[in-house]
Amino acid sequence: MPVNMIVCCKQVPDPEAPPAVFKVVDNRMTLPPDVKPVIGQYEEFALEAALKIKDKVGGKVTALSLGNNFVRDVIKKALAVGADELVLLEDKAFEEGDSWSTANALAAAIRKIGTYDIIFCGRQSSDWDTGQVGLGIAEILGIPAVTLAREVEVTDGKAKVQQVIPDGCQVVEVTLPAVIAETSGLTLRYATLKGIMAAAKKQPVVWKPTDIGLDPSKIGAAGRHSKLDKLFQPVKEGKCEMVVGDTPAEAAANLAKRLREAKLL
Amino acid sequence: MAEYKGILVFGELADGKLASITTELLGCGRRLADELKEDLCCVLACDTVGGASKEAVAFGANKVYVVEDPALKEYQADSYMQVAGKMAKDLSPRVILMGQTLMGRDLAPRLAFRLGTSVTTDCLDLKVDPGKKLLVRTRPVYGGNAQAVFTSELMPQMVTIRTKAMSPLERDDSRKGEAIPTKVAIDTAGIRTKILETVKEEAEGIKLEDAPVIVSGGRGMGGPQPFQTTLKALADLLHGAVGASRPPADNGWVPEGLHIGLTGKIVAPDIYFAIAISGASQHTAGCSGSKHIIAINKDPEANIFREAEFGVVGKWEDVVPALTNKLKELVAG
Numbered sequence: 063m064p065v066n067m068i069v070c071c072k073q074v075p076d077p078e079a080p081p082a083v084f085k086v087v088d089n090r091m092t093l094p095p096d097v098k099p100v101i102g103q104y105e106e107f108a109l110e111a112a113l114k115i116k117d118k119v120g121g122k123v124t125a126l127s128l129g130n131n132f133v134r135d136v137i138k139k140a141l142a143v144g145a146d147e148l149v150l151l152e153d154k155a156f157e158e159g160d161s162w163s164t165a166n167a168l169a170a171a172i173r174k175i176g177t178y179d180i181i182f183c184g185r186q187s188s189d190w191d192t193g194q195v196g197l198g199i200a201e202i203l204g205i206p207a208v209t210l211a212r213e214v215e216v217t218d219g220k221a222k223v224q225q226v227i228p229d230g231c232q233v234v235e236v237t238l239p240a241v242i243a244e245t246s247g248l249t250l251r252y253a254t255l256k257g258i259m260a261a262a263k264k265q266p267v268v269w270k271p272t273d274i275g276l277d278p279s280k281i282g283a284a285g286r287h288s289k290l291d292k293l294f295q296p297v298k299e300g301k302c303e304m305v306v307g308d309t310p311a312e313a314a315a316n317l318a319k320r321l322r323e324a325k326l327l
Numbered sequence: 328m329a330e331y332k333g334i335l336v337f338g339e340l341a342d343g344k345l346a347s348i349t350t351e352l353l354g355c356g357r358r359l360a361d362e363l364k365e366d367l368c369c370v371l372a373c374d375t376v377g378g379a380s381k382e383a384v385a386f387g388a389n390k391v392y393v394v395e396d397p398a399l400k401e402y403q404a405d406s407y408m409q410v411a412g413k414m415a416k417d418l419s420p421r422v423i424l425m426g427q428t429l430m431g432r433d434l435a436p437r438l439a440f441r442l443g444t445s446v447t448t449d450c451l452d453l454k455v456d457p458g459k460k461l462l463v464r465t466r467p468v469y470g471g472n473a474q475a476v477f478t479s480e481l482m483p484q485m486v487t488i489r490t491k492a493m494s495p496l497e498r499d500d501s502r503k504g505e506a507i508p509t510k511v512a513i514d515t516a517g518i519r520t521k522i523l524e525t526v527k528e529e530a531e532g533i534k535l536e537d538a539p540v541i542v543s544g545g546r547g548m549g550g551p552q553p554f555q556t557t558l559k560a561l562a563d564l565l566h567g568a569v570g571a572s573r574p575p576a577d578n579g580w581v582p583e584g585l586h587i588g589l590t591g592k593i594v595a596p597d598i599y600f601a602i603a604i605s606g607a608s609q610h611t612a613g614c615s616g617s618k619h620i621i622a623i624n625k626d627p628e629a630n631i632f633r634e635a636e637f638g639v640v641g642k643w644e645d646v647v648p649a650l651t652n653k654l655k656e657l658v659a660g
Contacts, residue, residue, distance in 0.1 A: 191469070302633065317639050
């Protein structure tokens, strides 16, 4: 049975960029222009989970993203690796949302897409890290959700999900349709040259707030349920005592002595 | 319009006892309750709650709602949501606190969406705005590269709190409180998930969360072997445990249970050795509560040296065995 899947992806500043480049200016995160945006790391795992199911039992993968001013090459990676469609909720009105307004807009778009067995998400976005949107979508659509997922297998209208728990994992069976939020573990495949060329030709479907029938007061900044009062970076003292020696082994021995002196060990 | 009053902690049990995160939530909840001059209540839901309700009182709760049902033996969203939804409706609390745990990170967003309010997840700090009686919530964002302060006017005020971010009260068995057996009719037909199998990856020896010393390795370890030899030798000598940053866990070099970081375990040992770990904020978010951090890295510019108190620049292959030998000698002497 072919499986219809929607994968929610977010364009974010590269979370793997060195910590020193993340600078807060006037309550906003500001990164130098050479830090390119990427699809969030957990959403990449979600894409892979969906593509694996498509490889195995067939189906359709629709990538869905919300934001404004998407970098086409970045977000089209979803198509290049094998998604069949790309739907963008792209408008200034979608900016500055929180988990509440984002989940509501995505859920409205998912309703408009109409057919779905699994909605894949990342466990949390790679910028605001809240971990709420997938669960919010499930609650709005009235369907179950499994978070912290790795491998997913679909049989007989149900999904078997490997879920990471403290000190182990469990296999959870969930009825479909369902939301499945992926944690790290699966690595997204590389795009093939053929995939990249096909993605270059394919145009994403772009929806505005009116296309998903949501009142503007419910979208983006206007639809927030929480207020960001302040964004800041705690000052780090950075007083590391470097222990040296003529050889690495001597430095190590000196470290041992120093730790003893400081009564740490 | 209902009046919102009181602090409600959704507690958890671990091996039949009150989980340590719940004692931390009660410690935080007690402080908020005293500031607001309201009651601190705790919900404990499981198949059998037993003595944990007395523990919750000893750690600061005024009232403990005990919800026992076979369907609550393991955490499953659809059964626990029925309890959470009913308790939130019946008690109408001003504040709901949960832990940033398997349960809390799953249950809190669902409950917030169902109640039409807002939840701030993974909080490190909570204050009360005395005028408006709203929570001022601080949490890490951008993979730990910044922190943000959030407020919401919506009720109830909901947060999840990171493990080890708050201090529990001293256990005091003379504290007075009331355990209230509470019946919630759980509709088992509404449970859409089923746990088919649970596999525990028990690490040998001391548990990571309880270890006074942690020896952690990163991507630079290059494979699974050194975790079981070089790092384990140092950890064993110091009666500590071996940990890892995310790449070794993602690559399967170590079980996921050893992963320390924003999306892994949060630890706060006395001594934390960060070996061949670059020090991405993702990782330091999980170990920055350590009393003393010691970094060993071949790159003198590695970010981990900004977090560390002591550092050695060098390859782990050269430094760690020599360190272990010298410490052995000093300990013996």
